[in-house]
Amino acid sequence: MDPAEHAREELVRFVRALRRAGVAVPANAGTTAASALAAVGLADRERVRVALRASLITKGEDEGTFDELFAEFWRRLTAGLDPSGPAERPENPPDGGLAPLGADPAPGEHADSDGENDERDGEEGERSGLGAVVGRGAGEAGEEVTAARYSPTGQREAISSFAVPDTEGFDDAFDELTRALAELAGRRWTGGEERPDVRRALRASLGTGGAVVDLPRRERARTAVRARVVVDVSRSVLDVVERPFLLRFLQRAHAEWRDTRTFFFDEDLREVTDSFDAPSSGAALAALERAETEWGGGTHLGRSLDRLRTDFPYSVDRRSVLIVVSDGLEMGDVSALETALSGLSRTASAVLWLNPLAASPEYEPTARGMAAALPYLDGLFAFAGPADLVDLARQLRREGPHGSIGYEHDAWRTERRTTHQTQTT
Amino acid sequence: MSDAATGFSDVTTADVRAAFESENYVADDDIVTTVELALRLGKPLLVEGEPGAGKTELAKVLAGGFDAELLRLQCYEGLTAESALYEWNYTKQLLSMQSAEGGESVFDEEHLLERPLLSALRGEGRRVLLIDEVDRADEEFEALLLEVLSDFQVSVPELGTVRARTPPVVIITSNRTRGLSDALKRRCLFLHVAPPTFEKERAIVERKVPELGRTVAAELCAMTGRLREEPLLKPPGAAETIDWARAVAALRDGGDSALDDETVERTLGCLLKEVEDIERVDQELLVSLREAAERARTEAD
Numbered sequence: 001m002d003p004a005e006h007a008r009e010e011l012v013r014f015v016r017a018l019r020r021a022g023v024a025v026p027a028n029a030g031t032t033a034a035s036a037l038a039a040v041g042l043a044d045r046e047r048v049r050v051a052l053r054a055s056l057i058t059k060g061e062d063e064g065t066f067d068e069l070f071a072e073f074w075r076r077l078t079a080g081l082d083p084s085g086p087a088e089r090p091e092n093p094p095d096g097g098l099a100p101l102g103a104d105p106a107p108g109e110h111a112d113s114d115g116e117n118d119e120r121d122g123e124e125g126e127r128s129g130l131g132a133v134v135g136r137g138a139g140e141a142g143e144e145v146t147a148a149r150y151s152p153t154g155q156r157e158a159i160s161s162f163a164v165p166d167t168e169g170f171d172d173a174f175d176e177l178t179r180a181l182a183e184l185a186g187r188r189w190t191g192g193e194e195r196p197d198v199r200r201a202l203r204a205s206l207g208t209g210g211a212v213v214d215l216p217r218r219e220r221a222r223t224a225v226r227a228r229v230v231v232d233v234s235r236s237v238l239d240v241v242e243r244p245f246l247l248r249f250l251q252r253a254h255a256e257w258r259d260t261r262t263f264f265f266d267e268d269l270r271e272v273t274d275s276f277d278a279p280s281s282g283a284a285l286a287a288l289e290r291a292e293t294e295w296g297g298g299t300h301l302g303r304s305l306d307r308l309r310t311d312f313p314y315s316v317d318r319r320s321v322l323i324v325v326s327d328g329l330e331m332g333d334v335s336a337l338e339t340a341l342s343g344l345s346r347t348a349s350a351v352l353w354l355n356p357l358a359a360s361p362e363y364e365p366t367a368r369g370m371a372a373a374l375p376y377l378d379g380l381f382a383f384a385g386p387a388d389l390v391d392l393a394r395q396l397r398r399e400g401p402h403g404s405i406g407y408e409h410d411a412w413r414t415e416r417r418t419t420h421q422t423q424t425t
Numbered sequence: 426m427s428d429a430a431t432g433f434s435d436v437t438t439a440d441v442r443a444a445f446e447s448e449n450y451v452a453d454d455d456i457v458t459t460v461e462l463a464l465r466l467g468k469p470l471l472v473e474g475e476p477g478a479g480k481t482e483l484a485k486v487l488a489g490g491f492d493a494e495l496l497r498l499q500c501y502e503g504l505t506a507e508s509a510l511y512e513w514n515y516t517k518q519l520l521s522m523q524s525a526e527g528g529e530s531v532f533d534e535e536h537l538l539e540r541p542l543l544s545a546l547r548g549e550g551r552r553v554l555l556i557d558e559v560d561r562a563d564e565e566f567e568a569l570l571l572e573v574l575s576d577f578q579v580s581v582p583e584l585g586t587v588r589a590r591t592p593p594v595v596i597i598t599s600n601r602t603r604g605l606s607d608a609l610k611r612r613c614l615f616l617h618v619a620p621p622t623f624e625k626e627r628a629i630v631e632r633k634v635p636e637l638g639r640t641v642a643a644e645l646c647a648m649t650g651r652l653r654e655e656p657l658l659k660p661p662g663a664a665e666t667i668d669w670a671r672a673v674a675a676l677r678d679g680g681d682s683a684l685d686d687e688t689v690e691r692t693l694g695c696l697l698k699e700v701e702d703i704e705r706v707d708q709e710l711l712v713s714l715r716e717a718a719e720r721a722r723t724e725a726d
Contacts, residue, residue: 024607026607026610026611027607027611028611029611032466032468032614035466036462036466036614039462039465039466040458040462046454046458047458050454050455050458050459050462051458051459051462053455053459053615054458054459054462054463054470054614054615054616055462055614055615057615058471058607058610058615059473059617060473060474060601060617060619063617309580310586313580313582313585313586314582317582335571335575335608335611335612336575338571338575338608339571339572339575339576342568342569342571342572343572343580345568346506346568346569347580347582372608375564375568375606375608376568
C-alpha cells in the first residue's frame with residue numbers, strides 16, 4: 001500500500017478509536033491532524049505524538065487516553081511503513097466509504113458522520129423514494145443488508161408545478177406572528193412615552209378651567225416588521241416541508257410586512273424578492289420560473305449565509321429579523337456556517353431558525369449543521385403548519401425575541417413528546 | 426489562513442528553540458513542536474493550564490524571540506465587541522459634524538478607533554496576537570472571535586470587511602474556569618501546559634535568576650513543590666517561584682549557604698498570595714519545608 005494512503009487510513013482509524021474511548025475530537029480534527037503529520041513527517045515518534053495530540057484533543061484530561069491509544073496507532077503505522085513487512089489488512093476498516101453498509105455507527109462517531117442521517121432514522125420508512133439512496137453490502141454474518149442514506153441532493157424540479165392554496169387557519173396564525181414580531185413603528189398612535197400628546201392635554205384641560213394638570217404622551221404603535229427570509233430549497237427540506245405552506249408564508253410576509261427580502265439557497269444563494277413582491281400567486285410563480293429558480297440541489301448553508309453577508313452587506317441590520325427556513329443539513333464546511341452565523345447574529349435584531357423537522361416530538365438538533373448553528377440563534381422552531389406559527393408567536397409575545405424561546409421551551413411539544421413516549425412504551 | 430502569509434511557513438524546530446532560548450524560556454520538546462506546528466500551519470494555538478504555568482509568557486516570548494509585535498487582548502466578563510474590535514470616536518465625529526461643510530461621512534478611517542483585534546488584523550509584518558484568559562469573557566464574545574480566527578477578517582458595517590493581509594500568530598490562553606465552545610476549539614491547535622516538574626522549575630529559576638546560587642535554587646523549588654502538596658487557596662505557579670527567587674536573591678549577597686527560616690518567612694508573600702495560605706505555614710510546616718530543601722541541596726551537591 002502507498003505509505004501516504006496507509007498513514008491516512010491509520011489516522012482515520014486512530015480518530016475513530018479516540019472517539020470510541022470518549023475523547024472529544026473536533027469534527028475537522030482529522031484534516032488538521034493530516035496536515036500536522038505532513039508538516040512533521042513520520043520519522044520521529046515523539047514529534048508525531050505531539051503533532052497529533054495538538055490536533056486531535058481539546059482537553060488536558062484526555063491526554064492519558066490519547067497516549068494509551070497512540071501506542072497502538074504508532075505500532076500499526078510503522079508496521080505498514082516497513083517495506084519488508086507489509087501492514088496487516090485491517091480487521092475493522094475506517095469510517096466513511098469503507099464502512100459496510102448497514103453497519104451501526106460506533107458511539108461517538110457522529111461528529112464526522114452525516115448527523116442528518118441520525119435524526120431521520122425513524123423517518124426513512126415513510127420517505128422511501130423521496131431522495132433516499134439505497135445501497136447493498138455484506139453484513140457481519142454474511143447476510144445481505146440494505147442501508148438507506150438520505151439524499152442530500154436529489155433531483156431538481158421546476159418550481160412552477162406547485163400551486164399556492166390558502167391554508168386553513170393560516171391567516172390568523174400569520175397575523176399573530178406579525179404582531180409578535182413587530183418592532184418597528186407603524187402609522188397609528190398609541191399611549192406611550194415618546195412625544196407629548198398635545199390634543200389630549202388640551203381636551204383634558206377643559207375640565208380644569210384651562211389648566212394643564214397632566215401631560216399625556218404618545219408614541220407610534222409598533223406594528224411593522226422588517227424581515228430577511230432565507231429559505232433552504234434543497235431536496236432534503238422540500239421532502240419534509242409543506243410547499244404550499246412555505247409559499248403562502250413568504251407571500252404573506254411580502255404583502256404584510258413593511259420590508260421583506262427573500263433569498264433561496266441550496267448550493268448557492270439568490271434573491272427572489274421581486275418574485276414574491278408580485279401581486280398574485282400566479283405572477284409570483286411565473287416570476288420565479290423566469291428567474292430559473294428550481295427546487296432541489298445540495299445544501300451549502302455556510303457558503304450561502306456568507307454570501308448573504310458579503311453580496312448583500314446592508315440587507316441585514318439591527319432593525320431586521322433574520323428568518324432561516326432549513327433543516328440544518330450542511331454539506332459544506334461547518335466552520336463556514338458558524339462564521340457566517342456569528343456575524344449575522346451580531347448584526348440582526350434576532351435570528352430565528354424554522355426547521356420543518358422540529359415538528360416531530362422526537363426531534364433533537366444533533367445534525368452537524370444544526371448543532372453548529374444553535375448557539376447563534378435566538379430560537380429554533382418547528383415549521384410544519386399554522387400551529388407552529390401560533391406557537392412561535394406565543395413564545396415571542398411572552399419572552400421577546402431574546403428570551404428563553406425555541407423548540408425546547410415549547411410546553412405543547414414537551415407534552416406531545418411525553419404522550420408519544422408513553423405510547424411507545 | 427494562508428500559511429505563507431504569516432511569514433512563519435518555513436520555520437524550523439531550531440528556529441523555535443532559538444527563539445525560546447533568546448528569551449530565556451525553558452520549553453519542553455512538546456511545547457517546541459506544538460508551537461512550530463501552529464506557526465507552520467498558520468493555526469491559532471489554544472493554551473490551557475493552571476495559572477502561573479507560563480501560558481501568557483509563551484506569547485510574549487514568541488513575540489520577543491521572532492522580533493514580532495505583540496498585541497494583547499485581556500479578556501474579562503462583559504468584554505464587548507467594541508472594546509475588542511473598534512469604536513467610533515464620538516467626540517471627533519461631533520466636532521466634524523459641527524464644522525463640516527455638509528455631506529461628509531463621519532464613519533470613516535479618520536474617526537475609527539482601533540482596538541486590539543482590529544489592530545492585529547490591519548497591521549503589517551510579523552505580529553503575535555495574545556487573547557489572554559478567554560474563559561473569563563462571555564460566550565457571546567467567543568462567537569465574535571470565530572470569524573477572526575478562521576478567516577482573519579471582520580465586518581465593520583460602515584467600512585465593509587476588513588481582512589488581514591498578513592495574518593497574525595494567535596495565542597489564546599485559558600485557565601479553564603469554564604468550558605470553551607467546540608467551535609472555538611475546532612479552529613485551534615491545543616496545548617496543555619502542565620505545572621512544571623521540579624527539574625524544569627529549577628532550570629527556569631536558574632535561567633531567570635542567575636544571581637541565585639544553584640543549590641539555593643534547588644532548595645527554593647523543593648520548598649515550592651512541598652507547598653503545592655498543601656490544600657492552598659492559591660497554589661504558587663512558576664511565576665511566583667521566580668518572584669520568590671528574585672526576592673531571596675535580593676536579600677542575600679550571593680553565596681550558596683542554606684536558606685534560613687527568617688529569610689523564608691520574610692519572603693513568603695512573594696509565593697503565597699492569600700492570607701489564609703500564609704497563616705498555614707506554621708512551625709510544623711516550616712520544618713517540613715526545611716527537610717525538603719535539605720534533600721534537594723544534598724542531591725544538587
